[in-house]
Amino acid sequence: MTGPVAPDAFLERMKAMLGAEYSAFLASYEEDRLYGLRVNTLKAAVPRLLELTELKLDPVPWTETGFYYNETARPGKHPHYHAGLYYIQEPSAMAPAELLGIEPGDYVLDLCAAPGGKTTQLAAKLQGTGLIVANDVHPDRVKALVKNIELSGVTNAVVLNEDPERMVRPFAGYFDKILVDAPCSGEGMFRKEEDMAKAWQPGWVDKYAGMQRTLLRQAAQMLRMGGRLVYSTCTFSPEENEAIIAEFLDEHPAFEVVPAIAGHAGFAPGRPDWLASGRYARAGEVAGTARLWPHRLRGEGHYAAVLRHRGEADAPRAATAPPREASPARAQRGGGGSARAGRAAAAAADPREALARFAREHLAAALPAALELRGEHVYAAPEGLPPLDGIRVIRPGWYLGGAVKQRFVPSHALAMGLRAEDALRRIMLTAQDPRAVRYLKGETLELAPGDLHAAHDSVEPKGYCLVCVDGYPVGWGKWLDGLLKNEYPPGWRWT
Template identity: 60%
Template sequence: MNNKLPAAFLEKMMDLLGSDEFERFLESYDQPRVYGMRINTQKIEIPEFLEKSPFALTPIPWVSEGFYYEEGQRPGKHPYYHAGLYYIQEPSAMAPVELLDVQPGDKVLDLCAAPGGKSTQIAAKLKGEGVLVVNDNHSDRVKALVKNLELFGVRNAVVLNEKPERMIPVFRGYFDKILIDAPCSGEGMFRKEEDMMSQWQRHSVTECSSMQREILGQAAQMLAAGGYIVYSTCTFSPEENEAQIAELLDRHPEFEVVRIDRAEFAPGRPDWVRAPWCAEDAYSEQALAAVAGTARLWPHRLKGEGHYVALLRKRDSAPGEMAPAMEAAAAVPAAGERKRSGREALRRGGRAEAPRAAVSLEPLQAFAGELLRSEPFAAARLVCYGDHAYASPAGLPELHGLKVVRPGWYIGALHRGRFEPSHALAMGLRFDEAKRVVSLALGDARALRYLKGETLEVAEEEVIRDSDTGQAAKGYCLVCVDGHPVGWGKWHDGMLKNEYPPGWRWT
């Protein structure tokens, strides 16, 4: 595909790399791309998945849950994909979250999150503890983000559709870890997605650099002292990479670069922050020296596409900056302003209305008593937006005024004294958390028929239920494939009515 690469891109890379390395770089575009998947350790342990995996897998060196698979295996067309046991992801794209070192209990922000691959990776590392806030300011991309979080069974995530600057008053100094997978010119994806080349020529590096500068400054205000930011792009341009980090260090002296030392990754290139690509003498010598501790992933040096990653730590407040508590107080609007901001969010299409206390949760509690062995959302704060019930993560600040797509784990809808469980609830449960289950073997033809939305014949003795209570077979059942939930069904008189959502069905 060398002859398809934009001439201006080739000229720039020749200047940056020099003739010898440029030739090796160029040869990588004639090599076949590589494919990766990441195991969802929230649902299955790695040894168990490898034992039952129908795919030929080899480990990706920089992420323990990541594996290469062979072209043509099509893991997206397998029931395990519909059970959320893995996420199909480009191997280099797994590196930023791995470097963020997320721990259970952390409060984490994925600021430019859609379609959600890195969000699901963060969620798996949180292990259901702490808070995950995921945001994307493009409303048409948020649907895919929500679906991937639900498919992965994430219980502790909040989904926003906001501009980062509007989030600052709510989340100032709140997060322990922030991921910025920044919008960029996409040069590192040319081999994977050829249409990125035409987009590169329409969206200039200058435009992307301006957006990245704003996003980094906004994220810096939402990070707690002692917290970490990972900034990543899938481009080679120093204007979008080293120059962005050098500028952040000069503008925010409370930040420092944490050196990335991995044999597979090349160091950052402070020598590339120069004319004609970057402004001469625009950054301090100290900041330029620091960006050598960032990392570049090159397609001619590893099995993956092009990426840039920087790991940053916020030491403490900069001189002259208000203390976090004072800043938060200064940012709180008056009561009347809060009401207006909530109404404004609704007018703009958000779901930021206050929880409706008039909605009775009794049908939900009755459902949980009948179907669930324990209440998996007991530690969360149950809230209703309209007729929809959510389990909101503990410790989350009030979100009034923001465009909230999901204020937590979506549990289901309350209609006229009835409760209808959501698909997200089914995907977030484990086999042993349900009292009534229909478990289909992978080789059972009914498993694929269920995923296609068909009604199934299921004998009463196939409905696994709580024998201690003499529970009836009739009613909602958690449907599983090989013991992994894929959705709901309603059993009655030998028939299982299919509750699998139309938009999720196997095609």
């Protein structure tokens, strides 16, 4: 950038807030924006990715899986991106999920999840254990959320498109960890997003503060006693940061701030001195929250507060739904004819039977036992969910595929959630092989018999193959007489 594009009203306020630091802050707008990616450890460990990639990567200090890369590298134009080996993410945006302190088996909520960067980061920390519920109120943004969850190979996520107010009833006291990456005025992204800077208006601060206040109160009702909640924004205004937390603490005496700056080089403490004197009884506690300033570290502007419920987590989790593997007859209710004929027709139309046949013929690994049906579509449903009647559920679990005329068609999400060794037939390509890009463009491939790798000698060549790049799945193909019919989804193809 040749100079700051930030609005004058914003710059005047920052000058008054920062005082002697303002010149350094302003100078940061003259610097080039930073680019980052995060290794998806659901797929590959960090050392393995570093071994595979040709990218020149520098570590991000506040996360073991984050790295800076050069703007000219274009990691989104590489087969490893299509294999879900990493997620392109602004470096400071990696901090809130790190602060949440995920442990195996946690039940986690990402309340404002789209487009999914933090959701996939949290899911990688769970390593397939527990459960993650990813919600976003905007229908269009949920599409990107679903795609990124599937690309990353997440198999224990439920995706909702719901007003958080409606979620409080089924999820009251349910989650161990909650992330509220709240919508905000976006001041911390002005260097990265010039259009956001041009659109900014002073009234945005108060508008978003009202939303944030409500979201935090709703999230608190869904947290278990003893649970942890991280509130984060990508803005600088105290009204959206310290003031929100100070007011919340006054209203919720069972919550306390967990210091968020310890051990994180470059994180600055929250600023209670920017709050109205005497307005908040617990204002001093916000000094334990964290501010990420672009002139103090290599990243854009962020704020994060770690809150813990002081109670002991000894109460049982909210009541869960009954087993959802409904009988075929129940799934197909509403038909006519005799009971026996109805049961036979329902059994014939049961997508789970088609899935079972597909698994026997094409997979070397067992699929989850708990299944949920939506018409002809089959999902592997995470266990332990409460009843979600009346809630807009976009994905009730890992989408496995659907039945078409008694034949099961596997989903791309299934391919991305498998390991190479989970398939009976595999096509093993390297990232340098031109056929890898041709596959990702949707082309049919001519392959030699030696390109087909079978799990054992009795596997028939004809059928679905899991196409892999450097050992990691990128999608399905159908092998027939040396031709691989491409099953890569049109909306995902390399352009």
